[in-house]
Amino acid sequence: MKKYPVETSLSYPKKGAMGKTGSWRVFKPILDKKKCVKCLRCWIFCPEGSIHREKDDSVSIDYDFCKGCGVCANECNVKAIIMEREEAKKK
Amino acid sequence: MALKDFPVDECLLQGNASCPGCPATVGLRMVLKALGKKTFLVVPACCTAVIESLYPHTSFDVPVMNIAFEAAAAGASGVEAALRQQGRSDITVAAWAGDGGTYDIGLQALSGALERGTNFIYICYNNQIYSNTGIQRSGATPYAAWTTTTVSGKTEFRKEMGEIVLAHHIPYVAQTCISYPEDLYGKIQKAKSIKGPKYIEILAPCPPGWRFSMDKTIEMGRLAVDTGAWSLWECENDVMTFNGKSKLLLEKKVARKPIEDWIKYQGRFSHLFKPERDEERLKAIEEHTDHLWERYRKCYGKI
Ligand code: SF4
Numbered sequence: 001m002k003k004y005p006v007e008t009s010l011s012y013p014k015k016g017a018m019g020k021t022g023s024w025r026v027f028k029p030i031l032d033k034k035k036c037v038k039c040l041r042c043w044i045f046c047p048e049g050s051i052h053r054e055k056d057d058s059v060s061i062d063y064d065f066c067k068g069c070g071v072c073a074n075e076c077n078v079k080a081i082i083m084e085r086e087e088a089k090k091k
Numbered sequence: 092m093a094l095k096d097f098p099v100d101e102c103l104l105q106g107n108a109s110c111p112g113c114p115a116t117v118g119l120r121m122v123l124k125a126l127g128k129k130t131f132l133v134v135p136a137c138c139t140a141v142i143e144s145l146y147p148h149t150s151f152d153v154p155v156m157n158i159a160f161e162a163a164a165a166g167a168s169g170v171e172a173a174l175r176q177q178g179r180s181d182i183t184v185a186a187w188a189g190d191g192g193t194y195d196i197g198l199q200a201l202s203g204a205l206e207r208g209t210n211f212i213y214i215c216y217n218n219q220i221y222s223n224t225g226i227q228r229s230g231a232t233p234y235a236a237w238t239t240t241t242v243s244g245k246t247e248f249r250k251e252m253g254e255i256v257l258a259h260h261i262p263y264v265a266q267t268c269i270s271y272p273e274d275l276y277g278k279i280q281k282a283k284s285i286k287g288p289k290y291i292e293i294l295a296p297c298p299p300g301w302r303f304s305m306d307k308t309i310e311m312g313r314l315a316v317d318t319g320a321w322s323l324w325e326c327e328n329d330v331m332t333f334n335g336k337s338k339l340l341l342e343k344k345v346a347r348k349p350i351e352d353w354i355k356y357q358g359r360f361s362h363l364f365k366p367e368r369d370e371e372r373l374k375a376i377e378e379h380t381d382h383l384w385e386r387y388r389k390c391y392g393k394i
């Protein structure tokens with residue numbers, strides 16, 4: 001990445017600037033690909049940009065960063081996404 | 092434009108500091124898809140300055156200049172002038188500010204930039220509060236809403252920032268909402284294609300600020316439009332058009348749903364329902380909304 005010689009504080013782009021925000025989740029979205037009609041509503045409305053869109057407009061969820069808000073499940077008109085409680089973290 | 096035609100590229104990176112269910116990041120993703128990589132953002136104090144995340148990293152993959160609360164439009168004017176001097180007409184300059192930084196603190200700088208004819212897009216994402224500092228009332232907070240500075244409900248009605256901007260007679264002014272991606276995208280694209288000052292306001296329902304469940308962010312925006320608490324419109328060269336559902340409301344082709352259908356899901360209005368219904372204030376809200384729409388019909392409806 002190009003660095004700029006400036007006399008001020010300058011931040012550079014980084015995916016995961018606040019770490020793996022997937023660890024914030026209490027509920028986890030589960031996608032049923034068989035039900036999905038590729039409408040892309042979950043993709044456009046995910047606040048985190050954690051629904052990935054493939055070339056054929058199928059979607060998948062990036063659990064590294066998904067914060068578990070449930071917007072995708074609420075906006076999916078065919079109920080292809082449901083929210084499930086995260087399993088308790090192993091000690 | 093259909094969702095399928097929206098660009099895949101993201102200029103807001105994952106793993107940023109936004110709350111789960113944040114409407115600002117929904118809006119930013121759509122706005123940056125419409126504006127593309129050749130965009131320079133100016134961001135004053137607001138949630139987005141936090142969403143940028145911690146130094147020395149940023150979650151934005153486009154240049155962002157942070158500036159004081161009151162100075163978004165002034166800063167954008169400076170950036171625009173500098174880029175013009177360098178002959179960089181390929182770069183879109185956009186200010187992205189909250190309602191506190193627009194309706195209240197940044198109003199003077201905004202009015203100045205609009206009046207000077209600065210070639211930029213001013214985008215206000217309106218969550219009807221100062222959310223970044225912990226939910227204080229702003230000029231955009233609706234009547235009767237709880238905030239930490241209006242503990243028994245705001246006693247004043249919100250002002251209409253869009254109409255204040257209209258009085259500057261700039262080439263393009265629009266109101267949209269994160270729940271209508273096609274509407275939002277189209278308006279941002281249109282603004283990008285027009286020279287001179289452009290103002291776009293985006294309603295952004297905030298789960299922690301409005302006290303609703305974080306999976307309902309998009310639904311709260313839809314209900315705001317259905318109930319007439321918010322409206323979708325654009326005004327190009329002083330020609331006003333209401334859009335989508337708001338057009339049907341203006342032309343009385345559909346009946347306005349009661350505001351109650353929108354506020355009953357929001358904890359910030361719970362004191363209007365518990366321990367008993369506050370009929371007086373609920374009535375005042377409906378009457379005020381009817382009054383606003385009658386005014387819209389007189390000013391902007393076909394006569
Ligand atoms: S909203 Fe539902 S149907 Fe549409 S793309 Fe997402 S999972 Fe598939």
Ligand code: SF4
Nearest residue numbers: 046066067069070072
């Ligand atoms: S739960 Fe929220 S953050 Fe996770 S994929 Fe769905 S919309 Fe995105």
